Amino acid sequence: MANFLRKAVKQKKEYLIRQLAKSGRLDNLKDLSSYTLSDLEKEHRKLHKLDEVRQRDHKHQL
Incomplete structure (x- = not known):
């Protein structure tokens, strides 16, 4: 079980x-390889939120 979780x-x-x-x-x-899974998930969420804001701002400019 531990090996399965480690691989996941x-x-x-x-x-x-x-x-x-x-x-x-x-x-x-x-440096990303030294990040924990939680840190990587936080960075990933930040990028998605930034994309959402940019898309929303772009729609308002049209």
């Missing part, structure tokens, strides 16, 4: 790191 956490971290790297908005991608 590792896969989730790798996924989030790829998503954050794709965004192109972070400078220190090398």
Whole structure:
């Protein structure tokens, strides 16, 4: 069971790191591997909230 959870956490971290790297908005991608899963999830949420704000502002400008 512990190995299953460890693998799941590792896969989730790798996924989030790829998503954050794709965004192109972070400078220190090398440091992301040392982040905890919680830290990566927080960074990911920040990027999504920023995207939502930008989309909302863009709609208001039209």
